[in-house]
């Protein structure tokens with residue numbers, strides 16, 4: 154039996170693997186952090202062995218989920234208790250194309266043998282995507298159908314609360330990128346469209362991650378660019 158600890162400093166081999174394998178390490182950490190937000194139990198943590206680095210989420214009843222770092226790869230494996238079969242749900246070959254979000258979305262849909270969910274959890278982008286889809290649907294209606302829908306709404310906006318998982322971004326990376334851009338969009342080269350604080354503040358630009366944090370991108374200078382709002386929207390919706 155290996156002992157488990159959620160404290161990385163207690164697991165030097167795990168820590169070393171993460172430092173040595175930056176790309177796969179980012180995927181490993183993204184998976185681990187997001188699964189931690191969903192995990193119902195308390196018996197989770199790193200295990201380190203000579204061969205692999207693992208973060209285990211245990212559930213005696215339902216099975217368990219293991220995030221593994223092996224050589225240069227990160228993977229997520231779901232083991233079912235019922236069958237004792239090892240079901241490798243998906244393996245990410247440590248590439249930036251890793252479809253982490255789709256995998257994690259499958260947890261919400263319970264297409265897995267892992268642990269029960271603490272709460273219904275949403276990811277940052279999904280709330281915007283969901284609304285955009287609703288707008289697309291609404292546009293398909295006829296003018297009369299849409300009027301009916303509008304008339305049926307009270308006009309008072311409803312308030313909903315949700316648990317949202319998001320990546321914490323470094324303000325220092327953002328500040329440094331804005332310094333480098335020096336008031337100009339790094340894509341189209343145009344000056345920022347306005348100054349913050351009614352013209353008294355700094356040029357308004359948005360710092361974009363070239364590889365999204367949710368896709369295993371790093372929160373570091375090389376992965377960012379300062380964009381004008383138009384270029385930024387185009388990156389996401391164009």
Ligand SMILES: [Zn+2]
Nearest residue numbers: 338341381384
């Ligand atoms: Zn631009």
